[in-house]
Amino acid sequence: MGSGDPHMKIIHGEAGYILEDVPHFSDYIPNLLTYPNLLRSNPAYSVVKQYFVDADDTVPQKVVVHKSGPRGIHFRRAGPRQKVYFKSDDVLACIVTCGGLCPGLNTVIREIVCGLSYMYGVNKVIGIYGGYRGFYSDNTITLTPKVVNDIHKRGGTILGTSRGGHDTAKIVDSIHDRGINQVYIIGGDGTLRGASVIYEEVRRRCLKVAIAGIPKTIDNDIPVIDRSFGFDSAVEEAQRAINAAHVEAEGAENGIGVVKLMGRYSGFIAMYATLASRDVDCCLIPESPFYLEGKGGLLEFIEKTLEENGHMVIVTAEGAGQDLVTESMQVMNQKDASGNKLLQDVGLWLSHRIKDHFGRKKNTVINLKYIDPTYMIRAIPSNASDNVYCTLLAQSAVHGAMAGYTGFTAGLVNGRHTYIPFNRITESHNQVVITDRMWARLLSSTNQPSFLNPKDDNVAKKTELPIQLLDGQKDEHQSENHIATKS
Numbered sequence: 001m002g003s004g005d006p007h008m009k010i011i012h013g014e015a016g017y018i019l020e021d022v023p024h025f026s027d028y029i030p031n032l033l034t035y036p037n038l039l040r041s042n043p044a045y046s047v048v049k050q051y052f053v054d055a056d057d058t059v060p061q062k063v064v065v066h067k068s069g070p071r072g073i074h075f076r077r078a079g080p081r082q083k084v085y086f087k088s089d090d091v092l093a094c095i096v097t098c099g100g101l102c103p104g105l106n107t108v109i110r111e112i113v114c115g116l117s118y119m120y121g122v123n124k125v126i127g128i129y130g131g132y133r134g135f136y137s138d139n140t141i142t143l144t145p146k147v148v149n150d151i152h153k154r155g156g157t158i159l160g161t162s163r164g165g166h167d168t169a170k171i172v173d174s175i176h177d178r179g180i181n182q183v184y185i186i187g188g189d190g191t192l193r194g195a196s197v198i199y200e201e202v203r204r205r206c207l208k209v210a211i212a213g214i215p216k217t218i219d220n221d222i223p224v225i226d227r228s229f230g231f232d233s234a235v236e237e238a239q240r241a242i243n244a245a246h247v248e249a250e251g252a253e254n255g256i257g258v259v260k261l262m263g264r265y266s267g268f269i270a271m272y273a274t275l276a277s278r279d280v281d282c283c284l285i286p287e288s289p290f291y292l293e294g295k296g297g298l299l300e301f302i303e304k305t306l307e308e309n310g311h312m313v314i315v316t317a318e319g320a321g322q323d324l325v326t327e328s329m330q331v332m333n334q335k336d337a338s339g340n341k342l343l344q345d346v347g348l349w350l351s352h353r354i355k356d357h358f359g360r361k362k363n364t365v366i367n368l369k370y371i372d373p374t375y376m377i378r379a380i381p382s383n384a385s386d387n388v389y390c391t392l393l394a395q396s397a398v399h400g401a402m403a404g405y406t407g408f409t410a411g412l413v414n415g416r417h418t419y420i421p422f423n424r425i426t427e428s429h430n431q432v433v434i435t436d437r438m439w440a441r442l443l444s445s446t447n448q449p450s451f452l453n454p455k456d457d458n459v460a461k462k463t464e465l466p467i468q469l470l471d472g473q474k475d476e477h478q479s480e481n482h483i484a485t486k487s
């Protein structure tokens with residue numbers, strides 16, 4: 001759904017209240033039968049007071065408001081509804097995972113299967129192998145609570161994943177031919193763009209097929225939601241690499257530890273890992289340009305830190321300084337199968353440049369160790385907090401699909417589970433705002449320079465500007481750096 005999409009459901013209420021609603025079968029299929037929700041008689045849930053979500057419950061995107069300000073954008077609250085649009089025996093659900101790996105993928109798969117089975121008595125669930133292109137293959141895996149019982153203890157995805165290869169018409173043909181009527185799609189921004197066009201095609205064909213997304217990205221660059229699953233686990237695991245770098249750096253004369261962490265366009269993992277560790281002297285992220293030589297540059301800062309402390313730790317997000325690396329290595333821009341820019345190894349480049357610099361200074365011997373734990377971090381199983389989070393996201397998606405909602409992603413907004421229309425998730429991405437408080441906290445904890453080259457007019461101007469909030473975006477007081485920027 002693009003922003004000018006005729007299917008967007010925007011409902012206006014009093015005092016500037018706006019509901020950005022998600023599509024429902026009843027929007028395009030008339031006279032559908034409904035059934036009482038089985039959870040009514042489920043012993044585990046029937047004791048819960050007010051277990052069903054009120055049809056009018058919505059969640060505000062903005063929680064910090066002013067007395068006379070508009071109530072702003074809201075999303076539909078996730079959760080079980082009194083009525084469902086499927087009989088248990090009629091459901092054939094499928095699950096697919098696409099894009100890069102992320103801790104928690106298996107937990108989400110597990111909880112969709114278990115949620116469908118234990119809450120709604122649905123026992124026909126299949127897994128599509130190897131991302132979107134798996135829809136064209138005959139191979140699927142039958143998913144039962146028994147099959148998925150302990151998969152949350154493993155990293156990766158039992159279904160495999162891939163980039164590229166999305167053919168909407170072929171995917172919808174495959175869904176239709178197999179009789180699938182609930183599709184759970186777990187992936188990042190690219191995947192959800194793919195899910196959105198699948199939903200459009202399903203709707204164009206008037207099929208009663210629910211398309212539900214569960215946003216995944218280790219980089220935490222998905223807008224609107226509080227955080228993406230796996231991010232917490234990644235930050236925690238990154239501590240091990242940073243600790244190792246610190247131990248190595250401390251143990252050597254002029255020891256320098258360089259750690260590269262994931263973050264293609266957004267430096268959230270690097271920023272949070274740095275803030276959590278406190279052993280990091282410098283954190284480099286894609287959003288904050290830096291330079292090496294001259295006054296206020298990185299090399300000068302390294303010299304100063306070594307002089308003062310005898311060692312230092314540098315954390316760099318993989319997407320940091322890409323312009324510098326590509327310029328100095330004179331490499332062509334390359335893309336992966338999904339069209340994402342392939343990054344140069346900034347950690348390796350940085351390590352060479354630091355060694356070259358001190359190599360030219362005859363009186364300073366340095367000991368530099370470069371640690372690249374990126375794929376080791378991405379491959380771990382999710383931690384306890386992400387496991388619970390994944391469970392709730394999966395259950396939200398299941399409740400939504402059973403209730404007849406479609407074309408939505410499940411997502412946590414201000415601590416509440418919601419259904420968000422695809423376009424809100426795919427139209428922008430979340431980046432660290434370097435004029436925001438969280439980045440200031442980081443700068444004050446590392447004491448690194450801001451690297452704002454006074455010659456670079458653009459950067460200086462950009463940072464002098466007050467934060468411009470697009471309509472409906474979170475403000476700095478509540479977002480703590482989770483402001484979405486147009487991509």
Ligand SMILES: Nc1ncnc2c1ncn2[C@@H]1O[C@H](COP(=O)(O)OP(=O)(O)OP(=O)(O)O)[C@@H](O)[C@H]1O
Nearest residue numbers: 099100163164166187188189190191193194217338
């Ligand atoms: N605009 C689009 N329309 C249809 N399909 C798309 C689109 N963009 C990406 N896809 C498909 O989505 C899948 C995953 O995309 P991508 O490789 O960009 O990963 P992602 O979901 O963004 O996850 P991450 O970036 O976190 O690894 C691929 O199969 C790709 O072909």
Ligand SMILES: O=P(O)(O)OC[C@H]1O[C@](O)(CO)[C@@H](O)[C@@H]1O
Nearest residue numbers: 100101217218219262263264336
């Ligand atoms: O090597 P791959 O699988 O293309 O994945 C690398 C990218 O995937 C991500 O982890 C996002 O999923 C990025 O941080 C990283 O740049």
Ligand SMILES: [Mg+2]
Nearest residue numbers: 099188189190
């Ligand atoms: Mg992506």
